[in-house]
Amino acid sequence: MISAVNVSRWYGQVIGVNDINCEIGPGITALLGMNGAGKTTLIRLITGQLRPTTGDLRVFGQEPFANPEVYRKMGYCPEIDNFYEHYNGFEFVNYLARLEGMNAQRAKARTAEVIEMVGMTERAGRKIAGYSKGMRQRIKLAQAMLHDPEIILLDEPLNGLDPVGRREFMDLLGALANSGKAIIVSSHILFEVEQMTRSLLLLHRGRLLATGDLGVIRELIDKHPHQIRIETDTPREAAAMLANLPNIVSMRFERSGDSIRLEVREPNAFYDAVMAAVLEQGLQIRGISSPDNNLESVFKYLVEA
Amino acid sequence: MESAIFTHALRENLRIKRVLPWLVLGATLVFGFALKWSVFQNDADKGQQYASVSSIFVFHLLALISAILTSTIVNQEIENKTIVYLLTRPVPRWKLLVFRYLACSLVVALLSIVNTLFATAGVYGGLSGNPMLLKDIAALTIGAFAYGAFFMLIGLMVNRSMIVCLLFTFGWESAVPNMPGQMSYLSINSYLQAIAEHPSQGSNKGMGLLTSTLGDNTLSASTGYIAMFIFVATLVVISSLWFTHFEYLPREDAE
Numbered sequence: 001m002i003s004a005v006n007v008s009r010w011y012g013q014v015i016g017v018n019d020i021n022c023e024i025g026p027g028i029t030a031l032l033g034m035n036g037a038g039k040t041t042l043i044r045l046i047t048g049q050l051r052p053t054t055g056d057l058r059v060f061g062q063e064p065f066a067n068p069e070v071y072r073k074m075g076y077c078p079e080i081d082n083f084y085e086h087y088n089g090f091e092f093v094n095y096l097a098r099l100e101g102m103n104a105q106r107a108k109a110r111t112a113e114v115i116e117m118v119g120m121t122e123r124a125g126r127k128i129a130g131y132s133k134g135m136r137q138r139i140k141l142a143q144a145m146l147h148d149p150e151i152i153l154l155d156e157p158l159n160g161l162d163p164v165g166r167r168e169f170m171d172l173l174g175a176l177a178n179s180g181k182a183i184i185v186s187s188h189i190l191f192e193v194e195q196m197t198r199s200l201l202l203l204h205r206g207r208l209l210a211t212g213d214l215g216v217i218r219e220l221i222d223k224h225p226h227q228i229r230i231e232t233d234t235p236r237e238a239a240a241m242l243a244n245l246p247n248i249v250s251m252r253f254e255r256s257g258d259s260i261r262l263e264v265r266e267p268n269a270f271y272d273a274v275m276a277a278v279l280e281q282g283l284q285i286r287g288i289s290s291p292d293n294n295l296e297s298v299f300k301y302l303v304e305a
Numbered sequence: 306m307e308s309a310i311f312t313h314a315l316r317e318n319l320r321i322k323r324v325l326p327w328l329v330l331g332a333t334l335v336f337g338f339a340l341k342w343s344v345f346q347n348d349a350d351k352g353q354q355y356a357s358v359s360s361i362f363v364f365h366l367l368a369l370i371s372a373i374l375t376s377t378i379v380n381q382e383i384e385n386k387t388i389v390y391l392l393t394r395p396v397p398r399w400k401l402l403v404f405r406y407l408a409c410s411l412v413v414a415l416l417s418i419v420n421t422l423f424a425t426a427g428v429y430g431g432l433s434g435n436p437m438l439l440k441d442i443a444a445l446t447i448g449a450f451a452y453g454a455f456f457m458l459i460g461l462m463v464n465r466s467m468i469v470c471l472l473f474t475f476g477w478e479s480a481v482p483n484m485p486g487q488m489s490y491l492s493i494n495s496y497l498q499a500i501a502e503h504p505s506q507g508s509n510k511g512m513g514l515l516t517s518t519l520g521d522n523t524l525s526a527s528t529g530y531i532a533m534f535i536f537v538a539t540l541v542v543i544s545s546l547w548f549t550h551f552e553y554l555p556r557e558d559a560e
Contacts, residue, residue, distance in 0.1 A: 044554070047393050050552055066392070068396060068397055069395070071393055071394055071395040071396075074393070076389070080389060082386035082387055082555070084317075084385075095313055098306060098309030099306060099309060099310070099391070099395075100394060100395060101306050143390065147395075
């Protein structure tokens with residue numbers, strides 16, 4: 001559906017994306033990267049708001065820039081939080097339905113359908129100016145689904161949604177992906193992406209750092225020692241027990257005195273061993289966390305790899 | 306689709322917040338001066354008085370209203386960042402632009418026609434008896450579309466276009482028609498004055514300066530119509546090509 005060959009985009013002397021090569025097909029694909037990685041630039045290139053400085057980007061085999069043929073099959077939920085604030089949700093979506101080429105009657109019916117899909121029926125009559133962030137996200141998604149597009153691009157769609165809203169949103173995206181659509185979701189939160197898909201494009205400083213299955217990237221990450229922080233009221237006793245567990249590379253007490261920082265290989269095996277130690281040997285811990293489980297660490301590992 | 310673009314733009318431009326200031330300005334400035342214009346031109350007949358008020362206030366306000374409203378046809382969407390919703394729809398960009406332009410120019414024309422009615426009411430004490438009214442309405446309508454086409458193009462080409470448009474309105478359009486030789490042909494106002502066919506200010510150079518009729522404007526009404534038609538058509542085509550070719554992003558991203 002989407003193919004990019006050596007696509008670069010520069011803003012004067014600043015690089016947006018650099019030498020991107022990828023193919024995107026049906027299903028959910030996550031576009032993962034920290035702020036400023038080039039996610040929005042890539043989405044804007046795909047949605048034809050920008051032209052590549054060099055390279056060739058095609059959507060359904062066509063150049064997307066200002067191309068109505070492409071837009072007939074593409075829905076876009078932008079990151080921006082701006083609307084015609086004096087419109088109500090229904091009017092806003094209905095106006096965009098008319099721009100899709102629907103007649104007035106069809107536009108109204110379809111608007112009602114998509115508004116119901118995003119759970120906004122009861123609030124669609126209120127002015128957008130009074131909407132919460134979550135309601136705005138839902139209205140943005142509704143307008144992206146209006147014409148039942150084959151590709152839907154969502155730029156940071158989970159921002160501002162509460163946990164229930166996130167779950168509903170993810171379920172909806174899953175259902176759309178299962179119906180054969182290509183869903184591209186950008187995010188800077190690894191955890192968020194893992195809940196939605198295994199397929200991802202990892203962007204870092206404008207470059208495509210990795211593509212493919214999230215599991216492969218996870219494995220690559222797991223080859224490196226993982227940092228794990230264990231909080232406990234009895235650090236010395238806990239350290240003595242932990243020292244006997246497998247896969248530990250290093251261990252040190254933190255200055256606060258109530259936690260231990262470990263470096264371990266194969267973190268999953270280590271977590272299992274910790275659980276067993278808690279149950280069988282009476283290891284006392286208050287909390288366990290992994291400072292590595294964030295994007296910065298992922299990028300660090302991948303760049304080093 | 307086209308009607309939706311047009312209706313939406315019309316609705317945006319007819320919002321009370323946008324229209325009311327112009328109506329208040331017209332009511333106080335145009336009607337106020339028209340009512341008491343005999344103080345400034347006590348030897349002139351009502352036709353002359355109306356022509357002066359119309360040329361000084363109504364036609365200059367036309368350019369000002371157009372500069373404020375039309376230069377934002379695209380820029381407002383860029384500032385509000387709503388441009389992304391429009392440019393990712395299966396609508397040719399030229400259609401988006403042209404139908405928004407038509408709606409915006411129509412509103413400018415309507416506001417200017419209201420102003421000319423204020424001028425008529427002030428000078429003639431009612432809406433009847435003004436032999437220049439129809440020609441003025443024609444000139445103002447054509448002027449709304451001509452200024453609109455020009456300011457739309459400036460808005461597309463220049464980032465902060467309002468300053469350029471206001472300079473054009475207060476500088477160029479006030480000064481150039483009063484210049485000697487054929488310089489006045491470079492002003493939209495000269496063509497509009499030719500279409501309106503206001504009576505000459507005669508030897509009153511001060512009034513000629515204010516009404517922007519001091520130059521050697523020998524244009525006929527038919528020349529005015531033809532020139533404005535060509536001008537509008539050319540600028541709308543250039544604007545459409547420009548808007549189709551170049552990238553337009555929400556403001557903070559464009560910088």
